[in-house]
Amino acid sequence: MVEGQTEEAFLNEVMVQPYAAHGIFLTPIIISTSPGYKGGLTSYSKVKPQIDKLCKQDEGAFVTTFFDFYALPKDFPGQNSIAPHTPALAKVLHLEQHFAAAIGHANFIPNLVLHEFEALLLTDINAFADWTDNDVVLEPLRKIRVTHEPEDINDGVQTAPSKRIIAAMPRYQKTVHGPLIASTIGLDAIRAACPHFHRWLLELEALCPF
Known part of the structure; x- marks a missing residue:
């Protein structure tokens, strides 16, 4: 699940083909914000039901996210329990942990981009x-x-x-x-320079080892 058209295009143009070659088939789905409108993570309360639905409709598939940490909604799980002066990476790991717990599905893999796409x-x-x-x-x-x-x-x-x-x-x-x-x-250069992004890709790759 992605925030908008940019992230959808990034996955389609940079990640879909190389991962499909290894048996991992990625399907980017843009957040629905209201009937007939897509794009933009405005609140956790709006996106949670969409993730729940995806996790339940195919338990043989995995659902993951490609959301920006920057300007993350205030109602996002874990936001209220971040200690002052916590480093950014620690904040993201904390939020991802709470995100996973709040969704509560075994086939869910949380991911937040540090700090944004x-x-x-x-x-x-x-x-x-x-x-x-x-x-x-x-x-x-x-x-x-x-x-x-x-x-x-x-x-x-x-x-x-x-x-x-x-x-x-x-x-x-x-x-x-x-x-x-x-x-x-290129994907290889990006993951070499962005350890948290690379960590997410390793989680995806572990689903069907290369």
Whole structure:
């Protein structure tokens, strides 16, 4: 289950084919927010019934999530029990643990992206070069990558990965450029630079060992 079209396209373009070759068949499903509308994780109370339904309709399949940690709804399981000054990775692991317990199905694998989908794109700043006429605009992104790994780039309102990308490239369109840039980078490079993302893939791969 994914938040929107960007994540759906990323899975379809970057992950579906290589995993199918090893017997793992991924089907991205966008969250329903209201009748006739899809996309956006606005509240846990809306998404829980959808996950429950998926887990129950085929107990031979596994249900997992591709949700951003950034701007996660306040009613998400575990939000109220995070200690002050907890490191981001520890927060995500804490939330994933509570998420799994709240859903309560053996065929559910929780996953939150640190901090959001765009963090994966910061694996390789050179992949943005095809989408700008002046590479100088990419210098702020190169600078932050010198001191931070992609998943460590924070969740501030103006400093989250997507905010940094838009500041450097105002014409960046998440649904258009995001999956294409990810395809340019490649799955192997992304998982090498993003340990938490890599950990999720290992969980998926364990379902049908390569």
